[in-house]
Structures are given as structure tokens and as C-alpha cells.
Amino acid sequence: MPTNVTAEYAAAELKFQKAKTVEEKIAALKEMLATVPKHKGTENLVKELKKRLARLKSKAEKQSVAKKHERFSVSKTGDALIVLTGFTNTGKSLLLSKLTNAKPRIQDYAFTTEDLEIGIFDLEGAKLQVVELPALLGDYSNRDKQLLSVVRNADLLLIIAKTLQEAFQLLQYLEKNNFRFRPKPEIIVKKTGKPGIVVSGLTTGLNIELVKTIASQYLTSGEIIFKQQINNDVETLKTCLEDALNNSLKFSKAIILINNFSQQFSELKHLQLQAIGKAFPNIKVLEANLKEISSQALNELKQEMFKLLNLIRVKVKPSKHSQEIVKTLHKNAKLQDLAEMLGKVFVKNFKFARLFGTNTDFQGKRISLNHELLDGDVIEFHLR
Ligand SMILES: Nc1nc2c(ncn2[C@@H]2O[C@H](COP(=O)(O)OP(=O)(O)OP(=O)(O)O)[C@@H](O)[C@H]2O)c(=O)[nH]1
Ligand SMILES: [Mg+2]
Numbered sequence: 001m002p003t004n005v006t007a008e009y010a011a012a013e014l015k016f017q018k019a020k021t022v023e024e025k026i027a028a029l030k031e032m033l034a035t036v037p038k039h040k041g042t043e044n045l046v047k048e049l050k051k052r053l054a055r056l057k058s059k060a061e062k063q064s065v066a067k068k069h070e071r072f073s074v075s076k077t078g079d080a081l082i083v084l085t086g087f088t089n090t091g092k093s094l095l096l097s098k099l100t101n102a103k104p105r106i107q108d109y110a111f112t113t114e115d116l117e118i119g120i121f122d123l124e125g126a127k128l129q130v131v132e133l134p135a136l137l138g139d140y141s142n143r144d145k146q147l148l149s150v151v152r153n154a155d156l157l158l159i160i161a162k163t164l165q166e167a168f169q170l171l172q173y174l175e176k177n178n179f180r181f182r183p184k185p186e187i188i189v190k191k192t193g194k195p196g197i198v199v200s201g202l203t204t205g206l207n208i209e210l211v212k213t214i215a216s217q218y219l220t221s222g223e224i225i226f227k228q229q230i231n232n233d234v235e236t237l238k239t240c241l242e243d244a245l246n247n248s249l250k251f252s253k254a255i256i257l258i259n260n261f262s263q264q265f266s267e268l269k270h271l272q273l274q275a276i277g278k279a280f281p282n283i284k285v286l287e288a289n290l291k292e293i294s295s296q297a298l299n300e301l302k303q304e305m306f307k308l309l310n311l312i313r314v315k316v317k318p319s320k321h322s323q324e325i326v327k328t329l330h331k332n333a334k335l336q337d338l339a340e341m342l343g344k345v346f347v348k349n350f351k352f353a354r355l356f357g358t359n360t361d362f363q364g365k366r367i368s369l370n371h372e373l374l375d376g377d378v379i380e381f382h383l384r
Pocket of ligand 1: 088093107109114289
């Protein structure tokens with residue numbers, strides 16, 4: 001401490017030394033600046049304090065930006081993440097409370113949900129996490145961008161709208177924000193290390209020059225391999241190539257649920273359904289009155305979501321006399337994947353496994369690690 005300062009300054013400096021957060025440090029520094037005697041002998045000290053304050057303020061600013069981004073981040077738990085999204089007052093919180101253990105606020109005013117609301121439900125052993133996002137504004141704002149970055153992490157979107165028209169509007173907004181609701185085409189790009197674009201694979205009937213011209217919007221060199229036959233009409237080709245080559249696109253699966261409580265879903269229904277079906281053929285559109293939804297309809301919705309997630313549930317007996325546990329895996333998973341999930345020893349000491357359940361011609365059939373698992377399988381491991 002310089003000898004020519006006041007007791008107030010000394011006290012402020014002590015506060016600064018004890019401060020733990022950036023905010024506390026900033027407050028203490030401001031106090032130091034206010035109490036430091038202003039004369040020639042302290043000029044350098046004042047300069048130094050101002051510099052420190054500026055540095056801390058910029059640090060605080062960065063932290064708050066990071067926090068804002070963090071505000072809407074989800075830590076995934078469970079076997080899959082379903083994101084519940086839509087415009088305001090559509091019944092998202094109501095549905096979340098019916099689907100899961102979450103207890104969000106449900107109110108008739110707009111933007112009741114200000115933060116993420118997180119719930120989880122169990123479907124015959126699979127644990128599915130459902131997150132309700134604060135409502136989208138549909139205005140390309142930063143807030144929407146942050147929300148949409150959570151939507152990008154979802155394994156499945158559950159979009160709630162009050163009318164088909166609103167659903168259509170939301171889907172178009174999501175498309176403008178780089179979401180696509182169709183499978184990504186099987187066209188891959190390999191680096192060649194040489195200039196120029198090469199086209200190979202299933203190219204029968206394709207106008208290769210056109211492919212190269214379209215592709216040159218996205219890359220300057222590389223080999224484009226068509227693993228799938230693509231129709232040669234210009235629009236289809238353009239869309240497929242954009243889907244394959246534009247890395248900022250996100251391919252999502254979605255269910256639209258029209259919450260028909262406002263009864264606005266009437267004469268235009270047929271035409272609108274056709275329009276959505278044409279523009280978004282891969283999206284399933286369901287209708288419900290959420291306040292009165294039956295447990296059977298809720299269960300059907302859960303089953304539908306599970307189906308779209310491409311998951312399977314397998315009951316496992318780690319050994320002949322142990323209790324069954326349920327494991328959730330991706331469709332087409334092999335017994336090897338299950339063994340790895342259970343622990344190294346299940347792969348290293350694997351002797352054989354027995355298959356029970358409805359997917360086998362006889363109960364207790366021996367299977368190897370190469371066996372492809374199906375939903376509902378019951379597996380009993382036998383280790384060395
Ligand atoms: N009668 C009726 N009211 C409903 C239905 N679904 C939602 N509501 C009401 O609509 C209002 C909004 O419901 P919420 O579940 O809070 O809607 P939200 O989409 O979560 O809205 P925000 O979080 O505010 O954006 C509440 O007053 C609900 O009780 C329904 O199917 N029938
Ligand atoms: Mg809500």
C-alpha cells in the first residue's frame with residue numbers, strides 16, 4: 001500500500017484483495033478510484049487502477065455473453081432428447097406436464113416459460129428426456145438463435161401449434177434457419193488433394209457438368225460420390241446437392257401436434273394438411289386437445305416418438321441368475337454393442353448368449369456377438 005493514501009482507500013484495497021468474483025473486484029476498484037487522493041504523487045497509481053478496471057470490465061462482459069449462451073444449454077440425460085418447441089401459448093408446458101414428471105408453470109399469458117423446463121419419462125425401460133424451450137418469436141433475433149441452437153441438439157422435435165397455418169409458418173421459419181426435415185441424401189465428399197471436382201458413384205443419367213456447376217457453390221475441389229441414385233431434374237439435383245454439401249444444415253425429425261383447443265382447426269383443414277404433407281412429407285402431423293387428452297392418446301404419442309427415434313429396448317440378464325435390466329440401443333445394434341455397453345468383461349470373456357422373447361423361433365437360442373438385436377429381445381449372457 002502506498003504510504004500517502006487514506007484509510008478509506010486502504011479499506012477498499014483490502015476489499016479488492018478479498019474479492020472472489022469479477023463483479024466484487026470491479027466494485028472494490030471503483031471504490032479505490034473514488035477514495036484515492038488525487039495529486040501528482042498518485043497519478044501513476046490512478047492510471048494503473050483505471051487500466052485494471054477496464055480489463056476487468058471487459059472480462060465481465062465476456063463472462064456475461066458466455067452466460068447468455070449457456071442460459072439455454074441442456075445437459076443430456078436419458079436415452080434421447082426430445083425438444084418441445086413452438087410459438088407462445090400453444091400448450092407446450094401443459095403437454096410437458098402430461099408427458100413427464102416436470103411441473104412447469106402453465107398460464108394463459110404469453111411467454112410464461114422463460115427458461116428451459118426439463119422432464120423425463122419412462123417408456124417400457126427407455127428413458128426419454130423432454131425439454132420445453134421458451135417460445136420462439138419467429139423474428140430471427142439473437143434470442144431465437146440461442147433457442148434454435150438447443151433445437152439443433154434434439155434427437156426429435158415435438159412442435160406444438162394451435163393451427164395448421166401456425167405449424168406451417170413455424171416449419172418455414174425453421175427451414176430459413178437451416179433446418180431440414182428429410183433424410184440427408186447419401187452423397188459423400190472425399191478430399192482428393194488435387195484441384196477440381198470429380199464426380200463418381202451411381203451417376204447413370206446424371207448431367208455431370210451440371211453437378212459440378214452446382215457443387216462449385218459449396219466446394220472448389222474434391223470427389224463427390226453418389227451412393228444413391230438421384231433424379232436428374234435440375235430442382236431435385238440442386239436440393240440434393242445443397243443437402244449433401246452445405247454443412248450448416250441440420251437434418252431433424254419432427255412431429256407436429258396441433259393443439260386444437262381454440263377450435264380454429266376447421267374448414268381449411270383438408271387443404272392445409274395437404275400443403276404440409278407436400279412440403280414436409282416426412283413430418284407426422286397429429287391433432288389433440290391437450291387439456292382433455294386421454295392416457296391412451298398420450299401413450300400413443302410416446303410410442304410414436306419412440307418409433308421415430310429409431311431406438312430398441314433389450315432386456316438383459318447379465319448372468320443366468322441375475323435380475324433383468326433394460327438397455328436402450330440404436331436400431332441395427334449388434335450384440336457386440338450391447339456387450340460393450342455393459343462393460344469390457346462382457347466382450348473379453350464372452351462365451352455365448354441366449355436369446356429369449358418374441359423375436360426368436362425358439363426360446364434360448366444361442367447367438368454370437370455378430371447377432372443383430374431387435375426391440376423386445378431378452379438376452380442372457382454366458383461368460384467364461
Ligand atoms: N382449454 C384448453 N386450454 C389449453 C389447452 N392447451 C393449453 N391451454 C391453455 O393455454 C394456456 C397456455 O398453455 P401453456 O401450456 O402455458 O402454453 P405454452 O406453450 O407453454 O406457453 P408459453 O410458455 O407461455 O409460451 C394455458 O392457460 C393453458 O391452460 C387445451 O388443450 N385446452
Ligand atoms: Mg410454457
